[in-house]
Amino acid sequence: MAQLRNLSLPVALPEAVLVELLERCESVVLSSLREGAKLVKAVDFLFPEQSQMLNDVARMVMVAPARSTGALLSEADLPTSFEAAIAPQQMALSLMAVREILGCLTLTVTPSQPVVDRQWLTDQGTLTVRTEYQLSQGSVRLRVEADLPCGGSLQLQGEEWQALADRPNMGRLNLELRDLAPNKTYPLEVQLGKQDKLVFAISPMSVG
Structure with missing residues:
Protein backbone atom coordinates (compact mmCIF):
# COMPACT_ATOMS: atom_id res chain seq x y z
CA MET A 1 0.00 0.00 0.00
CA THR A 106 5.05 -0.90 -17.39
CA LEU A 107 8.64 -1.11 -18.66
CA THR A 108 8.99 -0.45 -22.39
CA VAL A 109 12.49 -0.89 -23.79
CA THR A 110 13.58 0.16 -27.27
CA PRO A 111 16.81 0.26 -29.30
CA SER A 112 17.23 3.92 -28.34
CA GLN A 113 16.32 3.28 -24.69
CA PRO A 114 17.50 -0.28 -23.95
CA VAL A 115 17.52 0.13 -20.17
CA VAL A 116 14.47 1.15 -18.14
CA ASP A 117 13.88 0.97 -14.40
CA ARG A 118 10.93 1.41 -12.10
CA GLN A 119 10.58 1.79 -8.36
CA TRP A 120 7.68 0.58 -6.26
CA LEU A 121 7.31 1.51 -2.61
CA THR A 122 6.37 -1.29 -0.23
CA ASP A 123 5.90 -1.38 3.53
CA GLN A 124 9.29 -3.16 3.73
CA GLY A 125 11.12 -0.60 1.57
CA THR A 126 11.67 0.23 -2.09
CA LEU A 127 11.54 -2.41 -4.81
CA THR A 128 13.62 -1.46 -7.86
CA VAL A 129 13.16 -3.31 -11.16
CA ARG A 130 15.54 -2.71 -14.06
CA THR A 131 15.10 -4.15 -17.54
CA GLU A 132 17.77 -4.34 -20.23
CA TYR A 133 17.42 -5.82 -23.67
CA GLN A 134 19.37 -6.48 -26.82
CA LEU A 135 17.85 -6.97 -30.26
CA SER A 136 19.88 -9.11 -32.66
CA GLN A 137 18.67 -10.51 -35.99
CA GLY A 138 15.05 -10.07 -34.97
CA SER A 139 15.44 -11.90 -31.65
CA VAL A 140 15.34 -10.34 -28.19
CA ARG A 141 17.48 -11.06 -25.15
CA LEU A 142 15.82 -9.70 -22.03
CA ARG A 143 17.61 -9.23 -18.72
CA VAL A 144 15.87 -8.25 -15.50
CA GLU A 145 17.57 -7.07 -12.34
CA ALA A 146 15.61 -6.42 -9.17
CA ASP A 147 16.66 -5.03 -5.80
CA LEU A 148 14.31 -6.50 -3.22
CA PRO A 149 13.66 -4.83 0.16
CA CYS A 150 13.05 -8.25 1.72
CA GLY A 151 13.10 -11.92 0.79
CA GLY A 152 11.14 -12.78 -2.32
CA SER A 153 11.10 -14.16 -5.82
CA LEU A 154 10.91 -13.19 -9.50
CA GLN A 155 9.26 -15.02 -12.38
CA LEU A 156 9.64 -13.84 -15.97
CA GLN A 157 7.39 -15.63 -18.44
CA GLY A 158 8.46 -15.96 -22.07
CA GLU A 159 6.61 -17.53 -24.97
CA GLU A 160 8.01 -21.02 -24.34
CA TRP A 161 10.26 -20.69 -21.31
CA GLN A 162 10.23 -18.98 -17.97
CA ALA A 163 13.00 -17.79 -15.69
CA LEU A 164 12.79 -18.01 -11.90
CA ALA A 165 14.93 -16.65 -9.07
CA ASP A 166 14.45 -16.23 -5.34
CA ARG A 167 16.32 -15.27 -2.21
CA PRO A 168 15.48 -15.50 1.52
CA ASN A 169 16.41 -11.92 2.39
CA MET A 170 16.81 -8.45 0.92
CA GLY A 171 19.18 -8.06 -2.00
CA ARG A 172 19.51 -8.41 -5.75
CA LEU A 173 18.05 -10.99 -8.11
CA ASN A 174 18.81 -11.41 -11.82
CA LEU A 175 16.89 -13.15 -14.59
CA GLU A 176 17.46 -13.56 -18.31
CA LEU A 177 15.47 -14.91 -21.23
CA ARG A 178 16.66 -15.26 -24.82
CA ASP A 179 15.06 -15.75 -28.21
CA LEU A 180 12.00 -13.66 -27.40
CA ALA A 181 9.91 -11.99 -30.07
CA PRO A 182 9.93 -8.17 -30.08
CA ASN A 183 6.79 -6.04 -29.94
CA LYS A 184 5.14 -8.32 -27.39
CA THR A 185 4.50 -7.94 -23.69
CA TYR A 186 5.99 -10.32 -21.13
CA PRO A 187 4.82 -10.60 -17.51
CA LEU A 188 7.22 -10.28 -14.60
CA GLU A 189 5.77 -11.46 -11.30
CA VAL A 190 7.41 -10.22 -8.11
CA GLN A 191 6.62 -11.88 -4.81
CA LEU A 192 7.77 -10.10 -1.66
CA GLY A 193 7.40 -12.11 1.52
CA LYS A 194 3.77 -13.06 2.08
CA GLN A 195 2.38 -10.10 0.17
CA ASP A 196 0.28 -10.51 -2.96
CA LYS A 197 2.24 -10.84 -6.17
CA LEU A 198 2.98 -7.69 -8.12
CA VAL A 199 2.76 -7.99 -11.91
CA PHE A 200 4.92 -5.83 -14.17
CA ALA A 201 4.63 -5.69 -17.96
CA ILE A 202 7.89 -5.69 -19.95
CA SER A 203 7.58 -4.69 -23.60
CA PRO A 204 10.68 -4.92 -25.83
CA MET A 205 10.05 -2.94 -29.02
CA SER A 206 11.93 -3.36 -32.30
CA VAL A 207 11.82 0.37 -33.10
CA GLY A 208 11.93 3.54 -31.09
Missing part, protein backbone atom coordinates in the same frame (compact mmCIF):
# COMPACT_ATOMS: atom_id res chain seq x y z
CA ALA A 2 2.95 2.37 0.42
CA GLN A 3 3.11 3.09 -3.32
CA LEU A 4 -0.64 3.62 -3.53
CA ARG A 5 -0.60 6.00 -0.58
CA ASN A 6 2.00 8.14 -2.36
CA LEU A 7 0.21 8.66 -5.67
CA SER A 8 0.29 12.22 -7.01
CA LEU A 9 -3.40 12.98 -6.55
CA PRO A 10 -5.01 16.23 -5.37
CA VAL A 11 -7.51 14.22 -3.31
CA ALA A 12 -6.71 10.87 -1.71
CA LEU A 13 -8.69 7.80 -2.74
CA PRO A 14 -10.03 5.35 -0.14
CA GLU A 15 -7.68 2.45 0.54
CA ALA A 16 -10.25 -0.12 -0.56
CA VAL A 17 -10.65 1.66 -3.90
CA LEU A 18 -6.88 1.85 -4.41
CA VAL A 19 -6.44 -1.86 -3.72
CA GLU A 20 -9.17 -2.70 -6.22
CA LEU A 21 -7.68 -0.34 -8.79
CA LEU A 22 -4.28 -2.01 -8.42
CA GLU A 23 -5.84 -5.42 -9.03
CA ARG A 24 -7.62 -4.09 -12.10
CA CYS A 25 -4.41 -2.48 -13.36
CA GLU A 26 -2.58 -5.80 -13.06
CA SER A 27 -5.34 -7.44 -15.09
CA VAL A 28 -5.11 -4.92 -17.96
CA VAL A 29 -1.41 -4.02 -17.97
CA LEU A 30 -0.57 -7.09 -20.07
CA SER A 31 -3.39 -6.56 -22.56
CA SER A 32 -2.95 -5.21 -26.08
CA LEU A 33 -5.49 -2.44 -25.48
CA ARG A 34 -4.49 1.15 -26.14
CA GLU A 35 -3.71 3.25 -23.08
CA GLY A 36 -7.07 5.03 -23.03
CA ALA A 37 -8.97 1.75 -23.22
CA LYS A 38 -6.85 0.33 -20.41
CA LEU A 39 -7.67 3.30 -18.20
CA VAL A 40 -11.40 2.95 -18.80
CA LYS A 41 -11.40 -0.81 -18.32
CA ALA A 42 -9.54 -0.48 -15.03
CA VAL A 43 -12.06 1.94 -13.49
CA ASP A 44 -15.38 1.09 -15.15
CA PHE A 45 -16.44 -1.09 -12.20
CA LEU A 46 -16.71 2.08 -10.11
CA PHE A 47 -19.08 3.75 -12.56
CA PRO A 48 -21.60 1.24 -13.90
CA GLU A 49 -23.87 2.48 -16.70
CA GLN A 50 -21.86 5.70 -17.05
CA SER A 51 -19.61 4.61 -19.90
CA GLN A 52 -20.17 7.69 -22.07
CA MET A 53 -19.21 10.14 -19.34
CA LEU A 54 -16.28 7.93 -18.31
CA ASN A 55 -14.94 7.85 -21.85
CA ASP A 56 -15.32 11.62 -22.16
CA VAL A 57 -13.37 12.21 -18.94
CA ALA A 58 -10.74 9.65 -19.97
CA ARG A 59 -10.15 11.52 -23.22
CA MET A 60 -9.60 14.75 -21.29
CA VAL A 61 -7.17 13.09 -18.90
CA MET A 62 -5.31 11.45 -21.79
CA VAL A 63 -5.02 14.52 -24.00
CA ALA A 64 -4.05 17.09 -21.38
CA PRO A 65 -3.70 15.65 -17.87
CA ALA A 66 -2.82 18.92 -16.16
CA ARG A 67 -5.40 21.06 -17.93
CA SER A 68 -8.22 18.54 -17.84
CA THR A 69 -7.83 17.71 -14.18
CA GLY A 70 -7.54 21.41 -13.49
CA ALA A 71 -10.86 21.94 -15.23
CA LEU A 72 -12.54 19.10 -13.38
CA LEU A 73 -10.74 19.57 -10.08
CA SER A 74 -10.04 23.29 -9.79
CA GLU A 75 -8.71 24.32 -6.40
CA ALA A 76 -11.80 26.42 -5.72
CA ASP A 77 -14.08 23.42 -6.20
CA LEU A 78 -11.74 20.72 -4.92
CA PRO A 79 -13.78 18.15 -2.99
CA THR A 80 -12.87 17.46 0.62
CA SER A 81 -12.80 13.72 -0.06
CA PHE A 82 -13.31 11.18 -2.83
CA GLU A 83 -16.75 10.36 -1.43
CA ALA A 84 -17.75 14.04 -1.52
CA ALA A 85 -16.70 14.47 -5.15
CA ILE A 86 -19.25 14.52 -7.97
CA ALA A 87 -19.12 11.76 -10.58
CA PRO A 88 -16.81 13.50 -13.13
CA GLN A 89 -14.39 14.38 -10.34
CA GLN A 90 -14.38 10.80 -9.04
CA MET A 91 -13.76 9.59 -12.58
CA ALA A 92 -10.87 12.00 -13.08
CA LEU A 93 -9.27 11.01 -9.77
CA SER A 94 -9.66 7.30 -10.50
CA LEU A 95 -8.28 7.65 -14.03
CA MET A 96 -5.33 9.70 -12.77
CA ALA A 97 -4.56 7.02 -10.18
CA VAL A 98 -4.78 4.22 -12.73
CA ARG A 99 -2.61 6.06 -15.23
CA GLU A 100 0.10 6.52 -12.60
CA ILE A 101 -0.12 2.89 -11.44
CA LEU A 102 0.07 1.55 -15.00
CA GLY A 103 3.06 3.78 -15.66
CA CYS A 104 4.85 2.28 -12.66
CA LEU A 105 4.05 -1.29 -13.73
